[in-house]
Amino acid sequence: MKLYEYTAHQLHTMLTEKKVSARELAESTLQRVRNLDENIKGYVTVTAEQALAQAKAVDEKIARGEEIAPLAGIPMAIKDNICTTGIKTTCSSKILANFVPPYDATVMQKLQAADGVLIGKTNLDEFAMGSSTENSAFFTTSNPWDLERVPGGSSGGSAAVVAADEAVWALGSDTGGSIRQPAAYCGVVGLKPTYGRVSRYGLIAYASSLDQIGPLTKDVTDCAFVLKAISGHDPKDSTSVNSAAPDYTKALVNDVKGLRIGVPREFFVAGMDEEVRAAVMAGIEALVRQGAVAEEVSLPHTDYAMPAYYVIAPAEASSNLARYDGVSYGYRGEGDDIVAMYKRTRTEGFGAEVKRRILLGTYALSSGYYDAYYLKALKVRTLVKQDYDRAFEKYDVLITPTAPSAAFKIGEKSADPIELYLQDVCTIPINLAGIPGISLPCGYTRSGLPIGMQIIGQAFSEETLLRVAYTFEQNTDFRRKPSLKGV
Amino acid sequence: MAMPPARLVVLLVQSTLHGHFSSGIIIFIMVKYVLLRKVKRMKLTREDVLNVALLSRLEIRDDEIENVTRQFNDIMQHVDRLNQVNTENVRPTAHALPVCNVLRPDVRQTSLPREKAMANAPLAEDGFFRVPKIVEG
Amino acid sequence: MKYEIVIGLEVHAELKTNSKIFCGCSTHFGAEQNTNVCPVCLGLPGSLPVLNQRAVEFAIRAGLALNCEIAEFSKFDRKNYYYPDLPKDYQISQYDLPVCKNGYLDIEVNGETKRIGITRIHLEEDAGKLVHPQTITTSNYAYVDYNRTGVPLVEIVSEPDIRTPEEARAYLTKLRSILEYCDVSDCKMEEGSLRCDANISLRPAGADYFGTKAELKNMNSFKAVQKGLEYEAMRQEDVLADGGAIRQETRTWDEARGVTLSMRSKEQAHDYRYFPDPDLVPLLISREQVEEVRTSLPELPDARKDRLVEQDGLSSYDAEVITASRAVADYYDAVKKLVDDPKTIANWIMGDMMKQLNTRGLSITASPVTPVHLAEMIQLLNKGTISGKIAKNVFEEMFVSGKKPAEIVKEQGLVQISDESAIIAIVEQVIAANPQSVADFRAGKEKAIGFLVGQVMKQSKGRANPEMVNKLLKERL
Incomplete structure (x- = not known):
């Protein structure tokens, strides 16, 4: 087995037992990136020098006999909408193509303190708006299982580099499914934490009331380690929850006896791929064999989550993205007066999907439409949330497909925005409710593409999700390496 | 009203045929529905879209406007499904979690050195950001 | 036809917190451009606001001093518009649930007391400063300084209860005095820590509807507010008398020419698209907290004036002058503690002291003549050690040298000859x-x-x- 193929928890043991050095690990991963990334195109920026310097520091700590953090010396990748001091943070947008933040996101401060080794910044749909990375202003990332297919999105770069062993683990962000859906498409584990569990400070906002940062990893154990490293209260984020994060690694217990699983019927209807449905059902059965109990449940407002999301997220985005005006940072277009400059800057700097959502959001907030659209959507959000509150009175977790199908072909859905929006139909309600969800591989299509299963829990039930996912992983055999078809 | 209008009309006509409704009531219901529909399904014109574009400080070229307006209306048609939900007496949720009173003490923190604060400036002069002349939008 | 003037004022006062409303940058006025800035107040991508506790406390304090109801539930909203002094292109403000509402203050004009309603007081962040190499219309470019961005502001909106430019000035004077008393703002118009916009309209005397109003901006002193409103009232009356109609517009006061000018902005309606800021959480203000702030409020100008009239026997006029500024009133009280001669103290403060301070452009807190010195001097005068005429010389000498009066009298041999x-x-x-x-x-x-x-x-x-x-x-x- 090559070094880059191991999981973080395996590598941690190898590092502390001095079977391998952080430098060897970094070099091996960087070599993998050099060999593979021209095909995968997962990275926007590769930070080889920093990686080697960070690895050296970890090796010195080990040599001095100091204790190292679980993620110390482990190569990681960060979605390029998370601010990194002195390293370009582009959001895969022309408007931020040369933006170098003078500050670190809180998660980056935490990871730096934990001696993580940054391999690079990963591609995304511009400003995290999309489900395929096709909206990146730079290039589309390929799915390691089939280079002609999308890796999902918006954290497609992060999911692809983890699946292709170009990083041991990665951070993504999830506003409507942007961690879970690419995790499903690329056959890795992806977790969207409870809203407020992980600080958003330094995460370039798409829709502030929905955005959360979370891990993309090779297995559930790594997911727990990364979540533990990035969680916790942050006084710089008013929406960060003021309570200590538990030790998520303690939740890695192979036991679901008596677990009550709800299977929401609204998630298994129209447009659902039959192979996906069958794989998820088989996954639920696997948990039942381990002692869980499953029954059907109804979440009646599920259908309305998508329209509510496509009002709320664009509305917030229209305001969040107003600041890209060419005045104090980012791209500036030519214009003789300030209004002309604003228009040129934004028209040239943003891609089509971003502009579409800005227009939608501006409209939804504009005078005369606020009540009909924005306020209405916030009320529907309440009803969606109440569906889940009621379900969790009876069930410990809900299980659904992560996406209605496996990875689709590049270009297949780019003509019609709405068809692309439908890729997030299973994940969006979870963001509206603010609750956590984890996606992990639960099967493969006949053509060999991974299928994702989503486990949903109530607010702050990440430990339960990890325990269920861990039990599933321990008792099934769906963790596989991608075929790299087309490389 | 969750039912598509065509089906509703058919239903109503059938009901009338079966003598369930008086014709006065059915006319009343149909008129009311048509009025409601008009309010709900008002299509955006290109002028509406151009006005939203101006508010957003975005330009839409003449050759794009038709396509943009059509897509806009397609999406809004999906969004209009929200009207099927009864939200009477439902409170809006602006925040996923019921957190309040997050405050910081009035303590000064170090500011950024100016060269760092302005390192990404497209145009700077004498420690100021420089912008084209100000006109009202 | 006889017209009645209707005026409403919107006052912005910067709160004197140490740090900005949503970040830890200094609020200090006069720093070098773009040095009191950080990712948050620069609106850098990914940065987030966190509310300054003292800004909230100051807003509550101002609200209580202005007899407002304090909200139990308040929240922050984004006001969206593009302008280069606004780094995020939205201002964090409060829309439908301000911290305070339904207050009032009493003014005195021509010996009559009048109550002016206060609609609301809300918290918001200040914008940056634009520097134009020439004037705003003739410059080809502008400079932006973000030091002021994020300084906490309260916006105090009055009811349209003001009927004359003189009342407007009295309202502002009283408002400044109250804000100064409760120690929430420096209220320096010259530094921009107090700013005032005015809405003014005319209607036939006795009418129960409002005429079309103009918004008046760019008045840099209370006097300018009064003069600007006087001019604008005249202008509107002329327009109406000629059978014309008032345009709803924003007008700027041109101090040099003594006229108001239309700002001629394109008549594109603003659409601020207010919505709750998802980055900030709601504010629940407990009644206990309100009571705590209430008990910490100092004696306010009206109460203090009454005390000076009733207990110290000062005339209403003298008491008004002395209590207009908290610093002056504090000075008066400090002297009075040492020598119980209210009338003499008031005369010295209102006479020689004010004259000296005004000539030198000093505030009373910076006076070289301390309350102890003035008290000693009054004692020398009352004992007959010095004459009233000599006392004037001694006061001037104290002001120049900062010496004690007894020392000056001794050095210069100024003791009164009673032999x-x-x-x-x-x-x-x-x-x-x-x-x-x-x-x-x-x-x-x-x-x-x-x-x-x-x-x-x-x-x-x-x-x-x-x-x-x-x-x-x-x-x-």
Whole structure:
């Protein structure tokens, strides 16, 4: 087995037992990136020098006999909408193509303190708006299982580099499914934490009331380690929850006896791929064999989550993205007066999907439409949330497909925005409710593409999700390496 | 009203045929529905879209406007499904979690050195950001 | 037709917190451009606001001082518009749930008290500053300084209860005085820590509807507000008298030319698209907290004025002048603690003190004459150690040198001469040297004695006790 193929928890043991050095690990991963990334195109920026310097520091700590953090010396990748001091943070947008933040996101401060080794910044749909990375202003990332297919999105770069062993683990962000859906498409584990569990400070906002940062990893154990490293209260984020994060690694217990699983019927209807449905059902059965109990449940407002999301997220985005005006940072277009400059800057700097959502959001907030659209959507959000509150009175977790199908072909859905929006139909309600969800591989299509299963829990039930996912992983055999078809 | 209008009309006509409704009531219901529909399904014109574009400080070229307006209306048609939900007496949720009173003490923190604060400036002069002349939008 | 003027004022006051409303940058005025900035107030991608506790407390304090109801539930909203002094292109403000509402303050105009309603007080962040190389219309470019961005502001909106430009000025004076008393704002118009916009309209006297209003901006002093409103009222009356209609517009006060000018912005309606800021959480203000702030409120100008009239026996006018500024009132109280002579203290503060301070452009807190010094001087005066005339010289000397009055009196030998024999000697000299005046007096010209008294005082360098001089002269004539 090559070094880059191991999981973080395996590598941690190898590092502390001095079977391998952080430098060897970094070099091996960087070599993998050099060999593979021209095909995968997962990275926007590769930070080889920093990686080697960070690895050296970890090796010195080990040599001095100091204790190292679980993620110390482990190569990681960060979605390029998370601010990194002195390293370009582009959001895969022309408007931020040369933006170098003078500050670190809180998660980056935490990871730096934990001696993580940054391999690079990963591609995304511009400003995290999309489900395929096709909206990146730079290039589309390929799915390691089939280079002609999308890796999902918006954290497609992060999911692809983890699946292709170009990083041991990665951070993504999830506003409507942007961690879970690419995790499903690329056959890795992806977790969207409870809203407020992980600080958003330094995460370039798409829709502030929905955005959360979370891990993309090779297995559930790594997911727990990364979540533990990035969680916790942050006084710089008013929406960060003021309570200590538990030790998520303690939740890695192979036991679901008596677990009550709800299977929401609204998630298994129209447009659902039959192979996906069958794989998820088989996954639920696997948990039942381990002692869980499953029954059907109804979440009646599920259908309305998508329209509510496509009002709320664009509305917030229209305001969040107003600041890209060419005045104090980012791209500036030519214009003789300030209004002309604003228009040129934004028209040239943003891609089509971003502009579409800005227009939608501006409209939804504009005078005369606020009540009909924005306020209405916030009320529907309440009803969606109440569906889940009621379900969790009876069930410990809900299980659904992560996406209605496996990875689709590049270009297949780019003509019609709405068809692309439908890729997030299973994940969006979870963001509206603010609750956590984890996606992990639960099967493969006949053509060999991974299928994702989503486990949903109530607010702050990440430990339960990890325990269920861990039990599933321990008792099934769906963790596989991608075929790299087309490389 | 969750039912598509065509089906509703058919239903109503059938009901009338079966003598369930008086014709006065059915006319009343149909008129009311048509009025409601008009309010709900008002299509955006290109002028509406151009006005939203101006508010957003975005330009839409003449050759794009038709396509943009059509897509806009397609999406809004999906969004209009929200009207099927009864939200009477439902409170809006602006925040996923019921957190309040997050405050910081009035303590000064170090500011950024100016060269760092302005390192990404497209145009700077004498420690100021420089912008084209100000006109009202 | 006779018209009635209707005025409403919107006042922005910067709160004197140490740090900005949503970040830890300094609020200090006068720093080098773009040095009091950080990712949050620069609106850098990914940065997030966290509310300053003291800004909230100050807003509550201002609200209570202005007799407002304090909201139990309040929240922050984004006001969206593009302008280069606004780094995020939205301002964090409060839309439908401000911290305070339904207050009032009382003003006194022409001896009559009038109550002006306060609609609301809300918290918001200040914008940055644009520097134009020439004027805003003739410059080809502008400079942006973000130091002021994020300084906490309260916006205080009055009801349209103000009926004259003079009342507007009285309202502003009173408002400033109250904000200063509760120590929430420096209220310096010249530094922009207090700014005022005015809405003004005319209607036929006695009408119960409002006319079309103009918004007046760019008035840099209270006097300018009054003059701007006077001009604008005149202008509107002229337009209406000519059968014209008032345009709803924003007008700017041109101080140099003494006129208001239309800002001629394109008449594109603003659409601020207010919505709750998802980055900030709601504010629940407990009644306990409100009571806590209430008990910490200082005595406010009205109460203090009443005390000075009722307990100290000052005239209403004197008490008004003394209490207009908290610093002056505090100074008065400090002197009065040392010497119980309210009227004399008030006279000295309103007279010589104000004159000296104004000439030198100082505030009373920076006066070289401390309350202790003034009290000592008044004691010297009351004991007869120095004369009233000498006291004026001593005061000036105290102001220049900062020395104690007793020291000055001693150094310069200014002690009043009350020794009869010493005065008699001078009196006799003066009588001998001015036979004509003596003769005039004796012939019945009472006025001639004034000249003789003056001569005695002159010879004694002002130190002779004037009463004794009078008495001794008369005895000898």
